[in-house]
Amino acid sequence: MTTEATRGHTFDGIQEFDNRLPNWWLWTFYGACLFSIGYWVFYHTIGVGELPSEAYAIEQEAAAARLAKQLAENPIDDAALLKLSKEPAFVAAGERIFKNPAKCALCHKPDASGNIGPNLTDDMWIYGGKPMDIYTTIAKGRAADPANGYMGGMQSWEHEGLQFVLQTTAYVLSIKNTNVPGKAPEPNAKKEQ
Ligand code: HEC
Numbered sequence: 001m002t003t004e005a006t007r008g009h010t011f012d013g014i015q016e017f018d019n020r021l022p023n024w025w026l027w028t029f030y031g032a033c034l035f036s037i038g039y040w041v042f043y044h045t046i047g048v049g050e051l052p053s054e055a056y057a058i059e060q061e062a063a064a065a066r067l068a069k070q071l072a073e074n075p076i077d078d079a080a081l082l083k084l085s086k087e088p089a090f091v092a093a094g095e096r097i098f099k100n101p102a103k104c105a106l107c108h109k110p111d112a113s114g115n116i117g118p119n120l121t122d123d124m125w126i127y128g129g130k131p132m133d134i135y136t137t138i139a140k141g142r143a144a145d146p147a148n149g150y151m152g153g154m155q156s157w158e159h160e161g162l163q164f165v166l167q168t169t170a171y172v173l174s175i176k177n178t179n180v181p182g183k184a185p186e187p188n189a190k191k192e193q
Helices: 023-045 052-072 076-086 088-099 131-140 162-173
Strands: 006-011 013-015
Touching: 076 131, 076 162, 088 162, 131 162
Parallel strands: none
Antiparallel strands: 006 013
8 A cells, every 4th residue: 555656745855655545544534424424413403412511401400300309308497407417428518618718718717716707616606506597697698787786797608509508507517516716706696505
């Protein structure tokens, strides 16, 4: 198959052989052409196949439906949150989020002993230390209400998704009453076990 014939041009003294393309190469090329026709017809012309973005959207919808069903069957309440706070893997996921310097640790410190936000390891709570209170604080945030002595500054985290809120709630519940020395309780905080 190799010939000594050249293409007849010379660049800087370099010549090019005029060899046939090898068959194995040609067959992969023809194969790719055939495959692309099949692919185009299957996915685009008659549209039987799901393109990756469609498959992804369908999966997301199914996951949202599963979550909605799960929530309808097991509503989020104090008991459910307490149970989650005893699941080590779930709490560990919450801890990773909490200690992320751009997330909770930014204002509460990585050890949750308080900085801009209050110490979350004591038994003093501004908005209540019951599981649903903590869940609501994290999900909805707490806006300033100076007339009633609330400084606010805790943002809502709902946009991060339910899993994020549940995991961080579980983590805060797991460190509650561990009493890490840090920021003194806010004047409007109340004692709560
Ligand atoms: C930008 C700063 C900031 C970030 C980030 C932040 N917090 Fe807060 N957090 C605050 C402030 C300030 C308060 C107190 C609000 C007040 O006094 O009205 C607060 C209050 C709280 C409370 C209620 C404490 C109580 O005594 O009732 C909880 C629980 C809490 N944060 C958890 C979290 C978690 C979990 C995260 C991460 C997902 C987080 N915070 C991220 C600033 C922040």
